[in-house]
Amino acid sequence: MKYLNQMRDINLIKGMLEKVVLKSKTQVNIMEVCGTHTMAIFKSGIRELLPPTIKLISGPGCPVCVTPQSYIDTAIMLSKRKDVIITTFGDMMRVPGSESSLQREKALGGNVKVVFSPLDAVRIAKENPQYNVVFLAIGFETTAPTVALSIEMAYKENIKNYSILSSIKTMPNTMKALVVDEEININGFICPGHVSTIIGEKPYGFLAKDYNIPAVIAGFETVDILMALYSLLEMLENGEYKVKNHYSRLVSYEGNKKAQEIINNVFETSDSNWRGIGKVEGTGLQLRNKYKDFNAVVKLDIVEAQEKPIKGCICGDIIKGKNNPLDCPYFAKTCTPINPIGACMVSEEGTCAAYYKYRGSST
Amino acid sequence: MSIITLAHGSGGKLTHQLIEEIFYEAFKNDILLQQKDASIVPPINGKIAVTTDSFVIHPIFFDGGDIGKLSICGTINDLAMRGATPLYLTVGFILEEGLEIEDLKKIVNSMAETAKEADVKIIAGDTKVVERGSGDKIYINTTGIGVIEREVDEVSEIEIGDKIIISGTLGDHGISIMSKREGLDFDVSVESDCGLLNGLIHKVLDTSNKVRILRDPTRGGLATTLNEISSLSQSSMMLYEETIPVKEAVKSMCEILGLDPLYIANEGKVVLIVAKEDAEKVINVMKEDPMGKDATIIGEIVPHERRSVYLKTELGTTRLIDMLTGEVLPRIC
Structure with missing residues (x-):
């Protein structure tokens, strides 16, 4: 907790936020792949404080x-x-x-x-x-x-x-599938922190090398996320496409x-x-x-069940980051955490659950 | 090792033995010892408050208490929240076959001790035994009767500017129980806050007649309690993140398990909404009582068109604090 408290120093966070705001000049789409990042972003409320030029897209990183x-x-x-x-x-x-x-x-x-x-x-x-x-x-x-x-x-x-x-x-091939999907335009990735502790930095190398997309491995504190955003903006500005590891307290190269x-x-x-x-x-x-x-x-000689899509549920597009929950006709109306229609509303880390739980005073 | 068997619930010899040797022995008082189908109590002067609660906690013994202490505190605290002085309790037990009699004795003694501390008599009771597998060791229901000193809980009195006060740190009970949950052998030193609030409330009500509402934030935690009040009173609340007291150990456990202390159960805390001008006076009195030593103002009633509870984060952003929705948590009360 001592280290966490240090990272939660409010002046540190405010200083970092100011740097991100100053750095942001052109419109960018940044995807946070991991559900825990989505929750952390909502919990801190930094979406409200980021300039409109930074669009955060929630990715497919909620296992449920x-x-x-x-x-x-x-x-x-x-x-x-x-x-x-x-x-x-x-x-x-x-x-x-x-x-x-x-x-x-x-x-x-x-x-x-x-x-x-x-x-x-x-x-x-x-x-x-x-x-x-x-x-x-x-x-x-x-x-x-x-x-x-x-x-x-x-x-x-x-x-x-x-x-x-x-x-x-x-994860890595999943991110590749998102990158090659022409309907989704991602300029930079915040890589999943927990997954990275296992797979390291290496497997993300192709993002920068083959697709000119910078990526940052980040922890889950507000300051971690802001630092990742700053690094991504800086790399995009300089046309320098790399995978950077800002979560080195837990993630090694290998x-x-x-x-x-x-x-x-x-x-x-x-x-x-x-x-x-x-x-x-x-x-x-x-x-x-x-x-x-x-x-x-x-x-157990199981005959696996067939997929029966739910009419109108756009979980698939939300998982891919094509749409956000507010685009869904069911969101917060018939689909709520108590009575979820799609899976994104069920898990604590689902994009819809995060939007629902932390919906700001304006939504 | 003696255990509870179905014969203890048959109404025969073993039932009588259980009642006399354990229940009467621990709870004895003039009214209970009438030993009739119904107990008769002397006239009570004033409005009467009644409440009932059932306790199914697992595990039955935990740091800072046990199911017995909890079953007394829970009901007495509910009476206190309406400004009632607790007088009497009734107790119903559902015992599972196989419960060790020593454990039952410990629980009953803990109930007697807590009732004594609260100056309350246990005046009627019942025991049933269910087959092994049909229950979880012991379930307790308590009903409380109190007399109103000064009726509290007037949501209509809530005004913009009123202060929201919490009597101490949040989440101690829930985290204490969860750390003992099967498969989660965390070595944390968080004691449940399970305790009596009637003494503290008495002092508060003697100090201010501008206490709008008293609630104990048990299941669903502070967030759920405040949402209930907000919806009943059609008012909006703003909490200030940096003022909300949470123990370091509770914070750490919450970090590991991905929980929010605002949603974790408490069993010895009270949240008050008090007129702005009386808030400081109330805090000072609360701090003199061991149950309120960490009392502090955590928020206020604010004007807002959508009647909801909001949190102002340290960063200065605002987010909605919603009610708890079904989560996978162990039985904690």
């Missing part, structure tokens, strides 16, 4: 929001099986499937347990040998290492009743090699399904052949 509805429907289907215990991170509980949610299924008698780590799910599998324990593996490179660890653990200890329903996604190693041991790159977007090449992780017995779809 990008998980397709068909995935939730498959999980719900599984939770109804008498031989299955579903284990999941808490924020998946309220995500609406096409007709129900895991929270509702739990109330109706579905065997669903909230865990804080996939390692807890392995423990539950050990304690309940008569059940198939399925962990809902969602998230990005940040959750992937512990999921991989849980698989290695179950493999070594020969725990046969543990498996995962995987929808893990990876990243966390141990975590990368365990991910690579267990997973290989695959395509992945994104809510409202569909299949995107090379943006997912699937279990390697050695660990195929831990794939719940194969192990």
Whole structure:
């Protein structure tokens, strides 16, 4: 907390803000990829203080929001099986499937347990040998290492009743997909801080090299975000396209090699399904052949649910940053955190939830 | 190790033993010991305040209290919030088969001690036992009866310029409970603030007759309580971020878990809306009481066309403070 308090020094933040304001001359679109950044930006209220020349676009970095509805429907289907215990991170509980949610299924008698780590799910599998324990593996490179660890653990200890329903996604290719999409015009990226602790700086290199887009790896304090904005503006002004790491207190150039190693041991790159977007090449992780017995779809002979798009819901475009929540006809009317229609409203870090929770005095 | 069994709820010998050896022994007073189907109390002079609350907290023992202490404080505090002097309590227990009798004794003794501290008699009770798996060790319901000294909670009296006061640090109870939650073995030293507020409130009401509203920000935290008041009174509030008291340990836990102390439950705090001219006087009196030693002004009633609660950040930006919407939190009260 001591360091946090130092970084929260109000004069420091005000000074940084002033520098950003002075630096901003032409119109730029900056995407913060990560949901935690979106929340931090809203919580501090800096949007109000930035000049209109800086447009902040919220990206696809909320793991719950990008998980397709068909995935939730498959999980719900599984939770109804008498031989299955579903284990999941808490924020998946309220995500609406096409007709129900895991929270509702739990109330109706579905065997669903909230865990804080996939390692807890392995423990539950050990304690309940008569059940198939399925962990809902969602998230990005940040959750992937512990999921991989849980698989290695179950493999070594020969725990046969543990498996995962995987929808893990990876960031760099996702950012590439956004860059090549002609409908989205991004001039600079604030790279996801947590993901970067695992993958390091290297994987973002292509943004600057191939697409002339500067990127800054940033922490989650207001001053971190302002510093990232300043650096991006400076690089754009000078036509100098680089990846800069301003989160060096946690992120190294190489990243966390141990975590990368365990991910690579267990997973290989695959395509992945994104809510409202569909299949995107090379943006997912699937279990390697050695660990195929831990794939719940194969192990439990699951017929995966089909995607049933919700009419009028623009979560897909919000995730891509094409639209913002205020463009959605449902936002804050029929779609609210209590009764979410789309996933962006469910998670604390969803773009719509952030807009809703921190809507300013003017909206 | 003796445990509660279904026989303790059968109405037979074991039920009587439980009542006499544990409940009467701890709670005994002239009214309870009438031992009749209904207790008869002497006439009460004045308007009567009644409130009821059920307690299902997990875990049942925590730093700074237990479900028993909580069940007494919660109900007495609700009476105090309306300006009532608490007089009597009734207690209903739902016990799960398998509960250790030693644990029950600890809880009952803690209730008796807290009731004594508040100068309140427990005058009626009931116990039921449910099968193992149908409950979670112990649930307690308490109903409180008090006599009105000076009726508080007149939302219509709220005026622009009135000050919002909090009696101390926010989020202690919720964080204390959460740190003991299964799978989250944080080694934090935050005690629950679970405690009686009737003494403090008494002093406040003796000091000022311009206290508009008293509320204890329990479930949903301060943010939710203020939103309730704002919507009832059709008034807007502005809180000032830098004035809101939060312990360092609570702040750290909130950082790690991604929570906001404004939404975390308290069990020994009161939020007051007081006329501007009396605010300082009230703060000074509160600070003399151990339950109000960190009392401070955190905001005020402001004119705004949309009736809502706002926070002025240290940076000078303004953001909306909404009600709590369903979050995955453990049972905390």
